[in-house]
Amino acid sequence: MSSLHKSRIADFQDVLKEPTIALEKLRDLSFSGIPCEGGLRCLCWKILLNYLPLERASWSSILAKQRELYSQFLREMIIQPGIAKANMGASREDVTFEDHPLNPNPDSRWNTYFKDNEVLLQIDKDVRRLCPDISFFQRATEYPCLLILDPQNEFETLRKRVEQTTLKSQTVARNRSGVTNMSSPHKNSTSSALNEYEVLPNGCEAHWEVVERILFIYAKLNPGIAYVQGMNEIVGPLYYTFATDPNSEWKEHAEADTFFCFTNLMAEIRDNFIKSLDDSQCGITYKMEKVYSTLKDKDVELYLKLQEQNIKPQFFAFRWLTLLLSQEFLLPDVIRIWDSLFADDSRFDFLLLVCCAMLILIRDQLLEGDFTVNMRLLQDYPITDVCQILQKAKELQDSK
Numbered sequence: 001m002s003s004l005h006k007s008r009i010a011d012f013q014d015v016l017k018e019p020t021i022a023l024e025k026l027r028d029l030s031f032s033g034i035p036c037e038g039g040l041r042c043l044c045w046k047i048l049l050n051y052l053p054l055e056r057a058s059w060s061s062i063l064a065k066q067r068e069l070y071s072q073f074l075r076e077m078i079i080q081p082g083i084a085k086a087n088m089g090a091s092r093e094d095v096t097f098e099d100h101p102l103n104p105n106p107d108s109r110w111n112t113y114f115k116d117n118e119v120l121l122q123i124d125k126d127v128r129r130l131c132p133d134i135s136f137f138q139r140a141t142e143y144p145c146l147l148i149l150d151p152q153n154e155f156e157t158l159r160k161r162v163e164q165t166t167l168k169s170q171t172v173a174r175n176r177s178g179v180t181n182m183s184s185p186h187k188n189s190t191s192s193a194l195n196e197y198e199v200l201p202n203g204c205e206a207h208w209e210v211v212e213r214i215l216f217i218y219a220k221l222n223p224g225i226a227y228v229q230g231m232n233e234i235v236g237p238l239y240y241t242f243a244t245d246p247n248s249e250w251k252e253h254a255e256a257d258t259f260f261c262f263t264n265l266m267a268e269i270r271d272n273f274i275k276s277l278d279d280s281q282c283g284i285t286y287k288m289e290k291v292y293s294t295l296k297d298k299d300v301e302l303y304l305k306l307q308e309q310n311i312k313p314q315f316f317a318f319r320w321l322t323l324l325l326s327q328e329f330l331l332p333d334v335i336r337i338w339d340s341l342f343a344d345d346s347r348f349d350f351l352l353l354v355c356c357a358m359l360i361l362i363r364d365q366l367l368e369g370d371f372t373v374n375m376r377l378l379q380d381y382p383i384t385d386v387c388q389i390l391q392k393a394k395e396l397q398d399s400k
Helices: 003-016 023-031 039-046 055-091 092-098 109-125 158-163 191-192 207-221 231-243 254-273 286-298 300-308 317-322 333-341 347-362 362-369 373-377 386-398
Strands: 169-173 179-185
Touching: 003 023, 003 039, 023 039, 023 333, 039 231, 039 254, 039 333, 055 109, 055 207, 055 254, 092 300, 109 158, 109 207, 109 231, 158 207, 207 231, 207 254, 231 254, 231 333, 254 286, 254 317, 254 347, 286 300, 286 317, 286 347, 300 347, 317 347, 333 347, 333 386, 347 362, 347 386, 362 373
Parallel strands: none
Antiparallel strands: 169 179
């Protein structure tokens, strides 16, 4: 470890040990990258995402309260519905007179259960293929959810619920564009996905199952947006960072902490996932156009070239902005970019500058290329040095 890196760690420790965290100092330090040693990144992200307050003295009580609240969510939205389903199926009186699987009443418990299954199937499909370039999400977590994996009760897990789902006639998938894809189970069998990874022993669960639970709880608590494809790519790096915290006391609660940080982050970017807001000033279309207007201001020659070739920002910037660049780089690089994004007080304005910087850094190739070549460049971005990209974005920010 270099002396410079040791010095940076000491700088972070000095800021974080104060009774009241100096937020601007923390932002300035974090913008240039947060060391992972000693759980510094995990702690800084929790503060920068407004999960932890600036007063250190209140951390313990707030964490205990939030983690208990998350346990309550698990009881109400995963454990209790599983018990209720079992009871409804076992009780002849329940099935015949009070409620039954074919009850069309919107308030029917069965109806709610089946609608939740539609959301769960899409979440399950997406989280199983999360970060396929690393094996982390398929490995067993050190801290399975004992509340659900209680050997005394054998509660229904979400994984079992997917395996036993009664939605066999069709698989429903809603993507970000609002398109509903309906496919026959014979052509797109859920069972093939279920067998994609080795089943872990009883009492164990994979990291992707934890992510699935987080997204399902979020969807239940936010019915207006529920789950939209791509949210898995936002929660993935958050959970990975917290679940690999070297501090085991923090790592044990990675699920609950990820949920609340994800919720706070989604409060800032959820408009990107709501199709009805696309053309509003807070919608994704406006932000994509802002990337081009910024490019026009910084490099008019490149802007005109892309316009001439009719390369619209929707062709590439939609994914860049909506998924916070999580699909353009390897996970460690995504995490480094997020250090700077979370540290900037106008972080999603800075994201627009990062996207603009990415275009300018490959300007020579874009100016020389035809439509096909340039589309390939933009959809499979060639530069892997994210520090270079962030430095260029900072230069653009300072030149305003």
